[in-house]
Amino acid sequence: MMFLEFFIWGSWFVTLGTFLGNNLKASESESAAVFSTQSWGAIIAPFIIGLIADRYFNAEKILAVLHLIGAVLMYQMYTATNVSVFYPYVLGYMILFMPTLALVNSVSFNQMKDPEKEFSSIRVWGTIGWIVAGLLISYVFFWDAKEAANAGLLKNTFLMGSIASLVLGLFSLTLPKTPPKGAGEEKVKIGEILGLDALKLLKDKNFAVFFISAILICIPLAFYYQNAHKFLSNIGVEGPTGKMAIGQISEALFLLLIPFFFKKYGFKKTILVGMLAWVIRYLLFAYGNAGNLSFMLIVGIALHGICYDFFFVSGQIYTNSKAGEKYKSSAQGLITLATYGVGMLIGFEVAGIITESYKVADGSFDWKMIWMIPSGIAAIVFLLFTLFFNDKDKVQETAI
Structure with missing residues (x-):
């Protein structure tokens, strides 16, 4: 789970700036707007986790739904031909992806007797996933080589991310049950979230x-x-x-x-x-x-x-x-x-x-x-x- 979570992120986010310039001919202000979707996702994520995931649904189930929808949005990013088409998809994707960072931690912690000692050995697989994505792009598929990048092959990183997101979405349905922590609570404090x-x-x-x-x-x-x-x-x-x-x-x-x-x-x-x-x-x-x-x-x-x-x-x-x-x-x-x-x-x-x-x-x-x-x-x-x-x-x- 942790490997795939960060493999997905590393498969497209590292090369995003180059892709926007080469493939979509984006201006620097347009690129900044696209990168800012990560921030909007981070701002909105607490609402998804605090108001929905922590109260009504098992963490592994909402993780599955978010990644399955994410796979569709990522595929749309793969087919986009200009920034105006690309932007709504990447915004929607980041709003859904950023909450999954907390959800994979919740699923992990729920299986551990001593999270402080055990979590680092699990979280490191996320870093390995990110590294493997980068190595595949550069040394297996060569999508970031100058000729390939100029030919528009960097868009394939989104197809790779979409496939990985589909795999993690389906895999999440098999993860151990992680019940909502806030179930039964009557009041939700927005300030606390x-x-x-x-x-x-x-x-x-x-x-x-x-x-x-x-x-x-x-x-x-x-x-x-x-x-x-x-x-x-x-x-x-x-x-x-x-x-x-x-x-x-x-x-x-x-x-x-x-x-x-x-x-x-x-x-x-x-x-x-x-x-x-x-x-x-x-x-x-x-x-x-x-x-x-x-x-x-x-x-x-x-x-x-x-x-x-x-x-x-x-x-x-x-x-x-x-x-x-x-x-x-x-x-x-x-x-x-x-x-x-x-x-x-x-x-x-x-x-x-x-x-x-x-x-x-x-x-x-x-x-x-x-x-x-x-x-x-x-x-x-x-x-x-x-x-x-x-x-x-x-x-x-x-x-x-």
Whole structure:
């Protein structure tokens, strides 16, 4: 289940930016709108989970329905010939897909006696699924090779995703029963579903600094999602999708190092390392090339584990420790809404505007400036967090 869940996502999302430019001739603002569907999905997902899945239906059944409908929408994305046709399908798909990320976790947790110890060995199969999708695209089907991409073969990634979604939808019907957690409850608090109950935590100055930093750091993150594959393809890197899978391998490895960093250096230093990695990564992208400096691009991709894990995963642990028992779920919901919802929504819009403004007359891009700007934004967030975050409390150690 976990393998297929992330195989589906990795099969089309990594190459999306290149596909939009090559196949659908989308402008940068149109590409930004398409990528923003992930944020709208993240904003709407809590309603689907909180109002429907957690109250009326078994998690595995709604997971099956969402993926079966998703298979149809993905096929429609495969057949779309322009952005105006493509957009409604990708929006509908992301609204249905984002809730499945929580549903696969629910199904997993329901089968475990000790989730803190057991979950990581299950979740890692999601990362493996994403990696396998990238390797298939680059080194088995060669859909992202320059000639194939120019010939429009990248659209086949959606067909692969549609087939995988159909398989997972049918497979989900065989999963162990996971009854709704909120069945029988009379009242549903919208604020609790969205995590708004946890807004009380913002009275804590240090948590407020972290919260604002989490939103701002999503702007550089959006540049990576939206532009990295297109950048690598544009400058002539071979097998860009497969090479970007290095980022997921790095993510899995650095996840194991977070407990060590927390214990030895504390939350502030750990998260600052994550922020600094964003600055360095984009400088490497700005000055690297597909020739003698290609190693700089590989190192930049490999930094994904530090960029993502040391900020976002560390942030989830910090949030968990500050929230206490009463607001744990609400606080995680609030951070998800703030980052993948609001933060990424702003980030994709900014990335679209910046990328469009540095488009050269011949249709290529001034990639150096496009990467220098998010590097600068990450550096500003790094400085602000260094100056204003002074939490001396020990963050509770949490098993990863």
